[in-house]
Amino acid sequence: MNSMSESFKAANIIPLDFKAVLGLPDSHTWTPTTEYPLILTESVPVIDLFDSSNAMSLIGNACEKWGVFQVINHGIAIDLLSELELQTRRLFTLPADQKLRAVRSSEGFTGYGLPRISSFFPKLMWSEGFSIMGSPAEHARQLWPQDDHTNFCNVMEQCQKEMMGLSEKMIGLVLGSLGLTHEDVKGLGCQAQAQGLLHLNSYPECPDPSRAMGLAPHTDSSLLTLLYQCNTSGLQVFAHDTLGWVPVDPITGAIVVNIGDLMHIMSNARFKSALHRAVVNKIHHRVSVAYFYGPPRDLKVSPWIKLTDPDHPPLYRPVTWKEYLDAKATHFNKALEVIRNTTSS
Numbered sequence: 196m197n198s199m200s201e202s203f204k205a206a207n208i209i210p211l212d213f214k215a216v217l218g219l220p221d222s223h224t225w226t227p228t229t230e231y232p233l234i235l236t237e238s239v240p241v242i243d244l245f246d247s248s249n250a251m252s253l254i255g256n257a258c259e260k261w262g263v264f265q266v267i268n269h270g271i272a273i274d275l276l277s278e279l280e281l282q283t284r285r286l287f288t289l290p291a292d293q294k295l296r297a298v299r300s301s302e303g304f305t306g307y308g309l310p311r312i313s314s315f316f317p318k319l320m321w322s323e324g325f326s327i328m329g330s331p332a333e334h335a336r337q338l339w340p341q342d343d344h345t346n347f348c349n350v351m352e353q354c355q356k357e358m359m360g361l362s363e364k365m366i367g368l369v370l371g372s373l374g375l376t377h378e379d380v381k382g383l384g385c386q387a388q389a390q391g392l393l394h395l396n397s398y399p400e401c402p403d404p405s406r407a408m409g410l411a412p413h414t415d416s417s418l419l420t421l422l423y424q425c426n427t428s429g430l431q432v433f434a435h436d437t438l439g440w441v442p443v444d445p446i447t448g449a450i451v452v453n454i455g456d457l458m459h460i461m462s463n464a465r466f467k468s469a470l471h472r473a474v475v476n477k478i479h480h481r482v483s484v485a486y487f488y489g490p491p492r493d494l495k496v497s498p499w500i501k502l503t504d505p506d507h508p509p510l511y512r513p514v515t516w517k518e519y520l521d522a523k524a525t526h527f528n529k530a531l532e533v534i535r536n537t538t539s540s
């Protein structure tokens with residue numbers, strides 16, 4: 196085990212043992228930029244799903260302006276979200292060597308590791324993650340070989356189920372706001388085939404937050420992402436009109452909904468995927484949980500016919516989620532440009 200963790204360390208592909216360092220190591224020191232200010236006078240919309248009379252139009256406006264909004268009264272029980280936070284903290288507070296038993300393989304999607312976008316930056320991020328697709332039992336056994344991991348698995352499985360349900364509901368509302376029905380987008384909105392990935396994020400207390408980066412600016416590759424911030428601030432969204440970073444203040448029990456790149460493609464760029472980042476702080480160990488919702492494995496995603504006409508030609512060529520993730524792994528924030536039709540303006 197030791198030799199494996201040593202070789203990963205040498206290649207810088209496993210997270211730091213955050214508890215073992217006192218100051219910010221050079222490997223994690225970013226040059227602070229003042230290029231884009233923090234904007235405290237604006238905030239992303241908060242939409243009450245219980246008030247179904249105008250939720251759809253509020254969602255449409257939020258997707259056009261921000262690509263992100265928060266939902267309340269979404270139907271996922273607060274007790275389950277609290278359990279989710281507890282189990283997430285339980286995992287990340289394990290000793291570093293224990294977490295490394297469940298390290299994500301280079302080709303794998305699941306397990307413990309650095310943010311996948313780390314290779315695009317000269318400095319490392321002040322965070323670690325753990326991805327789950329389907330049953331987490333195998334990784335849970337590696338993490339807790341002696342202890343009971345039933346609770347961890349039950350909570351993660353229940354959350355995946357609930358988040359899949361909420362994603363389906365949100366997709367319906369987002370499509371509706373574009374004037375589309377499930378009939379128009381055959382192949383989407385079918386729980387049996389849609390794919391979801393639950394991703395736990397951990398941002399330990401940081402000795403020098405102004406020179407560290409929790410999660411560097413990125414858009415998600417999904418159709419949409421649900422994010423539970425566990426009541427600790429840190430998420431910021433880039434506002435393209437005012438050119439600044441807007442904090443997404445956590446609201447107890449609220450879930451953040453992000454438009455991902457695949458929805459950007461399907462809406463023919465009417466809805467922009469939201470550029471966002473996570474900052475860290477000195478006092479709190481912040482955890483968050485993202486659920487990436489995507490189309491069925493073999494479905495080629497392309498701009499919806501109904502949203503295109505001679506004045507609005509399809510801007511992107513068809514891609515599967517897997518093909519898009521491959522493009523993202525090579526081109527990162529330029530992936531959307533790479534799949535843009537060359538004939539469109």
Ligand SMILES: C=C1C[C@]23C[C@@]1(O)CC[C@H]2[C@@]12CCC[C@@](C)(C(=O)O1)[C@H]2[C@@H]3C(=O)O
Nearest residue numbers: 310311312392394413414415416417487523
């Ligand atoms: C399905 C996925 C989306 C994601 C890559 C992944 O395979 C699993 C982790 C996801 C995540 C979480 C942190 C930010 C992000 C850009 C990354 O590096 O890994 C996203 C990826 C994404 O949306 O492209």
Ligand SMILES: O=C(O)CCC(=O)C(=O)O
Nearest residue numbers: 396415429430473483485
């Ligand atoms: O932790 C957060 O607030 C953001 C997480 C995120 O952007 C992600 O997991 O893709």
Ligand SMILES: [Fe+2]
Nearest residue numbers: 413414415471
């Ligand atoms: Fe994200």
